[in-house]
Amino acid sequence: MFTQWFKNRWMLLISVLLSLHAHAEITWNFPTPATPMAEDTLHVHNKFMLIVMVIFLVVLGIMIYSIYNHRKSKGFKAAKFDGPSNKSQLIWTLVPFAILLYIDFILMGIPAYHSVVAMEDTKTNADMVIKVTGSQWRWQYEYMDGDAQGLKFVSNLKTSEDEIYNKTDKNPQYLLDVDNHLVLPVDKKVRVLLTSTDVIHNWWVPAFGAARDAIPGFLRETWVKIDKPGVYRGQCKELCGKGHGFMPVVVEAVPEADYKVWVEAQKVKLAAAAEGANKEWSKDELVAKGKEVYAKNCQVCHQANGKGLPPAFPSLVDSAIVKGKIFDEQGKLLKDSHLDRVLNGKGVMPAWKSVLNDVEIAAVVTYERVDFGGMSDTLQPAQVKALR
Numbered sequence: 594m595f596t597q598w599f600k601n602r603w604m605l606l607i608s609v610l611l612s613l614h615a616h617a618e619i620t621w622n623f624p625t626p627a628t629p630m631a632e633d634t635l636h637v638h639n640k641f642m643l644i645v646m647v648i649f650l651v652v653l654g655i656m657i658y659s660i661y662n663h664r665k666s667k668g669f670k671a672a673k674f675d676g677p678s679n680k681s682q683l684i685w686t687l688v689p690f691a692i693l694l695y696i697d698f699i700l701m702g703i704p705a706y707h708s709v710v711a712m713e714d715t716k717t718n719a720d721m722v723i724k725v726t727g728s729q730w731r732w733q734y735e736y737m738d739g740d741a742q743g744l745k746f747v748s749n750l751k752t753s754e755d756e757i758y759n760k761t762d763k764n765p766q767y768l769l770d771v772d773n774h775l776v777l778p779v780d781k782k783v784r785v786l787l788t789s790t791d792v793i794h795n796w797w798v799p800a801f802g803a804a805r806d807a808i809p810g811f812l813r814e815t816w817v818k819i820d821k822p823g824v825y826r827g828q829c830k831e832l833c834g835k836g837h838g839f840m841p842v843v844v845e846a847v848p849e850a851d852y853k854v855w856v857e858a859q860k861v862k863l864a865a866a867a868e869g870a871n872k873e874w875s876k877d878e879l880v881a882k883g884k885e886v887y888a889k890n891c892q893v894c895h896q897a898n899g900k901g902l903p904p905a906f907p908s909l910v911d912s913a914i915v916k917g918k919i920f921d922e923q924g925k926l927l928k929d930s931h932l933d934r935v936l937n938g939k940g941v942m943p944a945w946k947s948v949l950n951d952v953e954i955a956a957v958v959t960y961e962r963v964d965f966g967g968m969s970d971t972l973q974p975a976q977v978k979a980l981r
């Protein structure tokens with residue numbers, strides 16, 4: 594029995610070690626720091642590790658020396674202590690106390706304090722401000738000032754269902770890839786405001802050294818100043834429900850000139866989307882577009898086939914709301930209609946009003962009505978726009 598147990602443990606240990614070897618990207622140190630804050634925390638960590646190591650070796654050394662040199666086989670006689678107070682007791686209490694006080698408050702306290710103050714200082718010399726909003730299960734980014742002011746987009750997981758369910762090979766950025774990267778200029782201090790629309794999330798990029806909870810109803814902040822162009826990846830670091838592992842963070846740091854070009858291109862794209870809301874769309878165009886929007890935004894809860902995961906996420910296939918009337922005779926939006934639910938949400942169902950544009954909302958509603966509800970009418974982007 595026991596030997597079997599022991600053998601199993603060894604097998605387990607060996608297989609764990611082998612699998613570590615298979616994940617060649619696993620390293621034993623922090624990721625290469627990409628911001629001053631990450632640099633600073635890495636230095637603090639290394640310094641602390643050194644101090645801890647020295648204390649460990651000194652204490653262990655004294656212990657080994659004492660045990661070995663005062664062993665019974667050598668005929669060592671234990672000393673006799675009597676009386677509660679004597680001078681040596683006082684000394685061997687106070688001296689270590691003083692040493693630890695010095696180490697904790699001076700050697701460790703000062704660099705740690707410096708680091709924490711630097712982390713909290715989001716405002717001094719900040720070049721730009723962005724707002725990051727966590728939602729189940731995606732990030733939204735909004736540029737708050739400068740040329741990019743008003744730019745706003747959603748960043749969704751790009752990994753395909755087939756990869757997740759082992760139907761195809763997993764690519765190297767498995768679960769770490771999104772459709773829209775957050776693009777930031779290098780060498781600029783970016784103040785990052787964080788909030789959430791539902792539960793607590795955490796916007797975490799290990800190479801930035803900063804991680805801060807995004808809490809609904811609060812605006813919290815951190816900052817980054819990325820020193821090298823590149824793509825930096827991270828994940829939500831606060832357990833936020835079913836899709837917690839499916840909301841990665843991807844930041845693309847580019848030289849300032851490239852950033853400006855990107856901002857202009859985004860503006861053109863936004864203008865084109867706004868333009869799209871004015872034209873009349875065919876049913877096929879709406880369904881095709883809606884299918885895309887659905888896959889990115891709705892599928893996590895309502896599933897690819899629309900059948901949902903009742904009772905948590907209702908099926909859209911035999912839903913009265915999906916097929917029901919959207920406007921009343923006067924052309925007013927009906928409460929609890931399909932469009933009302935998508936625009937304004939209810940309970941766990943997010944409000945999509947400020948996340949999706951008019952075309953996307955009209956398309957996804959049309960898609961659901963046609964593919965899940967068996968209807969054949971369309972909802973036009975202009976009808977959504979008129980409600981804004």
Ligand SMILES: [Cu+2]
Nearest residue numbers: 794795829833
């Ligand atoms: Cu999250």
